Amino acid sequence: MFIEIDFESEEAIYIQIRNQIVMGIATSAFREGDVLPSVRRLAESAGINMHTVNKAYNMLKNEGFISLSRRHGAVISIEADKQQDIMNLKENLRILLAEGYCKNISKEEVHGLVEEIFAECGE
Amino acid sequence: MFIEIDFESEEAIYIQIRNQIVMGIATSAFREGDVLPSVRRLAESAGINMHTVNKAYNMLKNEGFISLSRRHGAVISIEADKQQDIMNLKENLRILLAEGYCKNISKEEVHGLVEEIFAECGE
């Protein structure tokens, strides 16, 4: 799996890395136990600084997607707290759906999009 | 409808204003044609600077939620481009659902959350 940075994007580089890895896990490009490239290697291959990668990895660690250690490197390791995770998702969904609702996107259309997205990932 | 700023929040003030107004439109606290407080009045009532409000209003204008003019002030005025709006929503949903999917939140649970949120707003 390649991590590619869009230097023109408004999104911070470390957020781009974070999102791509989350998407990678969701699409099974990365699986529990897989080892991510080291901060130095990923930084070099992406043409950015080591600390920017480190920041992304720390974010992923704090969000419970990976574990970090000097021995094993950055390893995919999901820590789920169903209660909390659903709360977070709901809070973020609220704003997103509000935007759509203002633009007359119906509940049914949202359900449709959810189906489409799960179909893409489940492939 | 009151706009309240959480100065402890990590979210930028102008984003907080933007989100609260979008939520306000979605919940019908604001309706098409309603006039928002002027940049100066809202700034004063929220205890912030005029330009910060102006930035939020310009964002809302660019996103097609309000119109701005010296005559009429800031007026709720939805500009919808269904094609584009659905594309945007889908792109944002993708990342959000990917996060949930990694944490084992099922498609059915997502559909459930969507129902809950629409029930809250529609209420």
Place this chain on the structure above:
DNA sequence: CATGTGTTATAGTGCAACTATAACACAGGA
């Protein structure tokens, strides 16, 4: 003419993002 809109200009402070070096602590292999 005074008032109230949004708009623009200028300027300053504070902080986040990003980069650049360097060194450290620790584990594994030669």
Place this chain on the structure above:
DNA sequence: TCCTGTGTTATAGTTGCACTATAACACATG
């Protein structure tokens, strides 16, 4: 034992955004 590769920490510098502060402008209304 020494070298290498992990993540981690420290220091420091540049850039740009968020926010504030004044001030003035263009325009419409009463």
